[in-house]
Amino acid sequence: MKYNFSAIEKKWAAKWLKEKIYEPDFGKSGNKKRKFYNLMMFPYPSAEGLHVGNAYAFIGSDIYGRFKRMQGYDVFEPMGLDGFGIHSENYALKIGTHPLKQSEASEKRFYGQLKNIGNGFAWDERLETYKPEYYKWTQWIFTEMWRNGLAYRKKQEVNWCPSCKTVLSDEQAEGGKCERCASEVVKKELEQWFFRITKYAGKLLKNLDEIDWSEKVKIAQRNWIGKSEGALIKFKVPISNIKNKEESEIYLEVFTTRPDTLFGATYMVVAPEHEIIGRLRDKIQNNKEVENYIFKSKKKTTEERIENKEKTGVELKSIKAINPANNEEIPIFVADYVLMGYGTGAIMAVPAHDERDFEFAKQFQLPVRQVVAEETGMKREKEERRDGVFVIVFDPNRQKYAAGRQENGILRLFSGGADTGENMKNSALRELSEESGLYDFQKMDEIGTVFAHYHNSLRNVNRITKAVSFLVVLKSGKTKPVKLEKHEKFTLEWTTAEDMEKNWEEHNKEGDFDHWIKFLRQSVGQCIEFGFDKKNDPERYKTSAYEGDGILVNSENFTGMDSEKARWKITEFVGGKKQTQYRLRDWLISRQRYWGPPIPMIFCEKCSVSGNGEQKNMPGWYTVPESELPVKLPNILNFRPRGTGESPLASEKKFYETKCPACGNAARRETDVSDTFLDSAWYYIGYLMKISNFKFQIKDSRFSEIARQWLPVDAYIGGAEHSVLHLLYVRFVAMALKDFGHISFEEPFPKFRAHGLLVKDGAKMSKSKGNVVNPDEYINKFGADTFRMYLMFLAPFECGGDFRDGGILGISRFLERVWKIGTQGEFSDSPALGDTEHLLHKTVKKVGEDVESLQYNTAISALMIFLNKFEKTKNRSLEHFRTFLLLLAPFAPFVAEELWQMTLGENKSAGFPGFNSIHKAEWPSYDAKKLEADYFVLAIQVNGKVRDEMEVPKNMPQGEIEKHALQRERILKFMEEKKPKRIIFVPGKILNIVL
């Protein structure tokens, strides 16, 4: 009999559907099985048909579901179409049809394809997000958000996609490109609807620690939420010549994570959109220049901002701010490296300890004041506290640096203890002259301070030195006689920066020279910037800000304090307050498009004027009463996006004209539709409502009983590309619904796994490359079973795989062989057990464990290994084969079912009522005692190299094994008559004889 996969697949698909073997036993009495909600991300029907990437994800998820079903769970594996939204609409526009008509075609096409991949879908519960009975509840969720203060309208600069002609959320405009069509996103000021997802930022972040998700998705969400802790600090901006006294006390508030660096704040920066600019317009001397700058920076596209990171800005002349720490007057700039959307839109700039501020300060020649000193070297016990100055000397004529060469070859910097009361600078110069004889200087600069831990070998003591460094540039190389103390034995030497660094690095045990290396590098950097050093590479010796923690300097009473401790102390000192800031912004929910659920809101002009409305701060706005939901999307002909910032519905008088629910006067419906991601933010609940064709309501007690039984989802599998889109929104909506009292859980997916990306010949599949795999083609040619197994055999499911045509033949051969052995193979009444039995038990264990951890590739390999052995077995056991079929069933459901039924034999009438599908059969178990054979092959090593192998009975004691091993000819040869020094024995694996 030939393996006719298409006939087999057709037959069983129909039978399974008829017998409803994949329909769970919802809420029926007597259902004692544990439930298992196995969910996969439903597709959006935007293109020609089901993408092979979808098929890959669905098959991988289905294998897990089938495994769970065989383990005795009542598995619910629903499927539907996410057909509302821009992607489906864009596709309809592209091929020139109406989205409504297109959706009918897509349904046919997608469901047809989905039925061919061999998944155990519960088809009765399928749903489509664009059906009114579904989007009624999408709209209801919007009204609930509104009623609970989580939906609001606000005018704000938003992301606008000129190609899709609509606004986008931050999540959908990552990297300045539209998530859908990859067009450049521009900024536009528009009034829009938002969901207050930021209210849940803390919970969204915190719960991540408790849910079992792929780590990379958790990391992506953590980064996106972007928590940082810091302080809000107010800077006074004194304004003179103002008559109104209140007006003269203006404050500029900043958010900072480093209040400990406040004494180093030498200027401030506000974002171009900051309100203070408009407010002080008259007071800004150069307001024309400022306005010009603001205009230019607004015109910059995101791409320009990313590509050209050079800092630009303009000072707000004639107004100043007061640093509250030291009452110093500091300038204020407007610069677009400060973003309005984060913190307060204004910063205190600490160029010494922030890389961006440092860059800006260099460009505008603003003072850089160090206030945190790094600790270098290694902390030791019993350290002597010292103060010291260190000098780096550069001679522009020689283009070389000076150091003292000690007798032990180590170069040292000219240095000395800083005597109390003596001016640091003078002390440094005095030491330099005494030790080197140099005296003719043209420039001297303080480089910086560090706290250096090191061991002083001369005196054999450990030290912690507050080390201040200076750079001295010579006018000439003239010298006078040196005055050295007894212990100072060294001579002046001119050397290159590179040699000096190399010298220290060679001797740099435990970081003893770290501070000198740091001083040198910063000094060379300065010398290059001043134009003295013309030889060294500016890139290599680039100066930079120190952003780490350390010990405070130049900070009045806080000097000497740990920077971490000083954060809160200084905040307190200046009357600031602690603040937790998130990067996450509110979810922009409205879209100026046609194909989506109309936002169910009504605006009444009259109520707005008189200040009436459902929400105090938003007069004139009313929700559509629940009894009137859904607000149906009208079937209009002119559905093309306008690009005016308004939806096509805004031209439909019949649609938008309505009456105010409060006062009864003429009012206008909202004409924007909601974001597609809201449709998919609750679909896992929708599948359960579909049981009653949406007659259950989310608030319904009958529904909550079903929901209690079936939610949350037990296993969710999908693509990592939705890490911060769908997967964040869906968690937020669940949290909100829980707080409103509609559901009892706050995390909808306690377990989520991201599958890998399927590529073709090493490249991402894309239409432009023409390397898109059409699943139908392969299913027609090889059958769904082969196709499924091939996809899963490529690589670990969570890594993705590379689709190469050649490999599919391997699986095709494998299933042909399974078929052959099942239909033509002879089974014995008195089967030989032995090795085959051991291997079978091993295979049951391996396949079960691998499927549980989604390592399908190695599970399939184990099945192949078993088949290879089974083919060679003489008296085959039918029971063995049928156990093998059970293991194969999740991967190749059709052929496994066919052979299972075929080999049922007399069991066919063994009292099973109805249809006894393999997919409802029990997953086999293994006997731990039968996992191992009675003997094993031991590798014998001599000095770690394998030299021989020996068959050893399972229970032979170590002593006896050694005795045998040491008698073997090959081993004796490699031992060369030496005595073993040590023998290492790893049971079942290795015996290593060390000579």
Place this chain on the structure above:
RNA sequence: GCUGAGGUGGCGAAAUCGGCAGACGCGCAAGGUUUAGAACCUUGUGGGGGCAACCUCUUGGGAGUUCAAAUCUCCCCCUCAGCACCA
């Protein structure tokens, strides 16, 4: 630049509480079968050396720990993915 993942035969990949590297499959080669081809079956298949038994080298590169390293530690190189002035 930052973060995450990764680098193993001609290819997809196995092996990670350190214990025989390359399982399984593709491809390739030889043989069988066939009028011929396809399909199928058998055997072989990391590199170098040797008629052979066998020896030797090999997990991106370099050092280290160990009886033993793809696996642990340090340094460096490369690839992919995500983020990108987040104060």
